[in-house]
Amino acid sequence: MATSSSSSASSSRVAIPKWDYDVFLSFRGEDTRAGFVSHLHSALCRSGVRVFIDEELPRGERISLSLEHAIESSRIAIIVFSPNFAASAWCLQELTKILEMKYSKGQLVRPVFFHVDPSDVRKQTGVIAEIMERHDKVYGGDGDGLERVKKWRDALRDAANLSGWHSSNGVESKLVQKIVEEVSSKLHRPYLDVAKHPVALDRHIQVVKNLLHTEDDAIHVVGICGIGGIGKTTIAKAIFNMIADQFEGSSFLANVREISRQYDLDKLQEALLRDIMGDKTIEVGYIQISVDLIRQKLCNKRVLLVLDDVDCMDQLRDLMGERSWFGQGSRIILTTRDEDILIAQKAKIHKVGELSYGDALQLFNWNAFRESFPTRGYPYPLLSYGFTKCAKGIPLALIVLGSFLSGKSTHEWERTLERLSASPGRQIDEILKISFDGLETHEQAIFLDIACFFNGKTKIIGIQILSHKSLIYMESNKIWMHDLLQEMGREIVRQESPKIPGRRSRLWYHKDVLRVLQENSGTNSVEGIKLDMLGPEEVFMDTKALRQMKRLRLIMFRNMYISGCPDHLSNDLRWLNMHGNALQATIESCGRTQPSIHDNGIADFDSDMLLDEYLVFKKISKAKLVRATNHFSDDNKIGVGSAGSVYHGILDDGREVAIKWTNVPYDVFGDRMFISEIKTLCHVNHKNLIQLLGFHARHDERALVYEYMNNSSLYNQLHNIGSSTLMSWNAQIKVAWENMRYFLFFLFF
Numbered sequence: 001m002a003t004s005s006s007s008s009a010s011s012s013r014v015a016i017p018k019w020d021y022d023v024f025l026s027f028r029g030e031d032t033r034a035g036f037v038s039h040l041h042s043a044l045c046r047s048g049v050r051v052f053i054d055e056e057l058p059r060g061e062r063i064s065l066s067l068e069h070a071i072e073s074s075r076i077a078i079i080v081f082s083p084n085f086a087a088s089a090w091c092l093q094e095l096t097k098i099l100e101m102k103y104s105k106g107q108l109v110r111p112v113f114f115h116v117d118p119s120d121v122r123k124q125t126g127v128i129a130e131i132m133e134r135h136d137k138v139y140g141g142d143g144d145g146l147e148r149v150k151k152w153r154d155a156l157r158d159a160a161n162l163s164g165w166h167s168s169n170g171v172e173s174k175l176v177q178k179i180v181e182e183v184s185s186k187l188h189r190p191y192l193d194v195a196k197h198p199v200a201l202d203r204h205i206q207v208v209k210n211l212l213h214t215e216d217d218a219i220h221v222v223g224i225c226g227i228g229g230i231g232k233t234t235i236a237k238a239i240f241n242m243i244a245d246q247f248e249g250s251s252f253l254a255n256v257r258e259i260s261r262q263y264d265l266d267k268l269q270e271a272l273l274r275d276i277m278g279d280k281t282i283e284v285g286y287i288q289i290s291v292d293l294i295r296q297k298l299c300n301k302r303v304l305l306v307l308d309d310v311d312c313m314d315q316l317r318d319l320m321g322e323r324s325w326f327g328q329g330s331r332i333i334l335t336t337r338d339e340d341i342l343i344a345q346k347a348k349i350h351k352v353g354e355l356s357y358g359d360a361l362q363l364f365n366w367n368a369f370r371e372s373f374p375t376r377g378y379p380y381p382l383l384s385y386g387f388t389k390c391a392k393g394i395p396l397a398l399i400v401l402g403s404f405l406s407g408k409s410t411h412e413w414e415r416t417l418e419r420l421s422a423s424p425g426r427q428i429d430e431i432l433k434i435s436f437d438g439l440e441t442h443e444q445a446i447f448l449d450i451a452c453f454f455n456g457k458t459k460i461i462g463i464q465i466l467s468h469k470s471l472i473y474m475e476s477n478k479i480w481m482h483d484l485l486q487e488m489g490r491e492i493v494r495q496e497s498p499k500i501p502g503r504r505s506r507l508w509y510h511k512d513v514l515r516v517l518q519e520n521s522g523t524n525s526v527e528g529i530k531l532d533m534l535g536p537e538e539v540f541m542d543t544k545a546l547r548q549m550k551r552l553r554l555i556m557f558r559n560m561y562i563s564g565c566p567d568h569l570s571n572d573l574r575w576l577n578m579h580g581n582a583l584q585a586t587i588e589s590c591g592r593t594q595p596s597i598h599d600n601g602i603a604d605f606d607s608d609m610l611l612d613e614y615l616v617f618k619k620i621s622k623a624k625l626v627r628a629t630n631h632f633s634d635d636n637k638i639g640v641g642s643a644g645s646v647y648h649g650i651l652d653d654g655r656e657v658a659i660k661w662t663n664v665p666y667d668v669f670g671d672r673m674f675i676s677e678i679k680t681l682c683h684v685n686h687k688n689l690i691q692l693l694g695f696h697a698r699h700d701e702r703a704l705v706y707e708y709m710n711n712s713s714l715y716n717q718l719h720n721i722g723s724s725t726l727m728s729w730n731a732q733i734k735v736a737w738e739n740m741r742y743f744l745f746f747l748f749f
Helices: 008-015 036-046 065-072 089-105 118-123 127-139 143-160 172-187 201-212 232-246 256-263 265-277 287-298 313-319 339-344 357-369 380-391 395-405 410-421 427-437 441-454 464-468 483-494 510-519 584-589 622-628 668-683 714-719 731-737
Strands: 021-026 074-081 108-113 220-225 249-253 303-307 331-336 348-351 473-475 478-480 528-540 554-563 575-579 637-641 644-650 656-662 692-698 701-707
Touching (some): 021 065, 021 089, 036 074, 074 143, 108 172, 201 220, 201 331, 256 265, 265 287, 313 339, 331 339, 357 395, 380 395, 380 410, 395 483, 410 427, 427 483, 622 701
Parallel strands (some): 021 074, 220 348, 303 331
């Protein structure tokens, strides 16, 4: 979707607001400037917050244009209500303008009641009543004056109903600290990318905002539904950006359908709790435990929750349950293709239809010409009309098609339109396929790898061309591909051999993978295998299962207990990920004797007693690691994972290394993980897997030191571009199947 007007400024406004200031402070100077406001201003500035404060600007009955601009360009407004605040017409004008920005631009407004009762401000009783009576006398002589006072009264009442802080029941310094903490938490919330050209988005935003009724204290559920590619997620992101600051906590869970299939719902529950509680250390292991935590932690919080692309009731049951799970005033937004899900939730529904022809043409033009109307002459306006009709008002199709045609010759435009016209019943599918066919061979390979294996995975360089062509997008440093494009890519692979999975280049559907592994039906065509079991499950693998897959570049297995052990892996192997697997039986079946450890499962690292067969790895002191990483400086940090951080360093002997410094608590389980990784790496000998050079283990400190590998493109990594001839396969690779984690580029641990 892109702007409903031709103004590109409207696009940027809807997508990511630009603020000159973080906070606008509104206050009555004679009451608070020298005391509370001065302390609050200093504390905010020390925290890195950009604050606008009027600094003794000349006062009058009406605020200046420069002050209006400061209010409009501030993300948050803090209003300090003091006993004489309402006595100032200037302050009341500021207040009225601030509330205008709250309703029109989603500005976050927080009141501070400083030695004044919130109910007096809300009901205009006590000292506030006396002040407002004086205003009635001064300005009540004409209709304009009466209207102005009425606006002031409404503004006081509306502001007093907002969530804020009250100074009467605490120490002033603690109140300042509370305000600074909340402001900082709001400012650290990143904006979601909406769209480069959000055509017609404003109209949808207004409809959904009206359904949300953000000003009342009830709990509302709103559903956005429509066909794939119609713009449901775009609308939800725009709304989230506009109103999230108005809630005590917020969470946008994107791609629920895809993520729940990859990782089960407990990961989404974990993300929800981390987002809303602001605690990134929260971990949950079981869905029911997470359900109880959500209900317990959020029942008194006013939250905004967006569940994007839900497709079954189980997801809603475990992520939002009942309305009583959330505090009064909470809002829940659902996006889905299935209207029945929304009806079952008794949600208020907004159906997103196709773009009108005028909006569709504008969106196509923005992507094809980078302007709302082509300045290039005949035949481009006529061809644009034809392409717009083919796309049938579906934003995804218009964006992908326009991006594909951008910069191409008239002949290419005419040939593409002929191809679309030849498939009148399949034009949307054909539009997506045309964009794929227009990629170079190596770009097509990357596209298919993402569609089959890497959708939702950590961002890797070398994929810019796909982003430029609107075939993928980045969100929270992860690669995402729209489900329509993903399904198209997977269908391309399926058509390589519709009935015999072992003859396809990529295998990801668990039934196909299990069939190939158990029947030994894999062939030289197979380049990648992904087997992702939602729950732990035993899988039998014959010793010859992978023997015929001589071009196998990638293996991704998760949540399995593998019995059996392959006697061969391809020399082309570039990516080996064995996350969450129990593989002890594999090692035993290979005839490998496992080195022993102490009865309690913890090696005695403090006594330097590692078995001789592990002394191929050097034990490295912490002092050397400190020197190598410049005291583990942030400049040397190259990655962060759930188990710790990765640093680039140079050892005393000049070797360039990558140091995985873990922060997992080292109980029995933690040390078993650490020992397991060292044992596994001791036996791995493969050209394409990075090597462990040494380790550090002392008390609660653990580190693994690897050879350093420069980052490269996904295609180069998986296809071995620029590499010399590979070494032959070493028989010791058999034991590499013990808890392997992205050894190609361990940065993603």
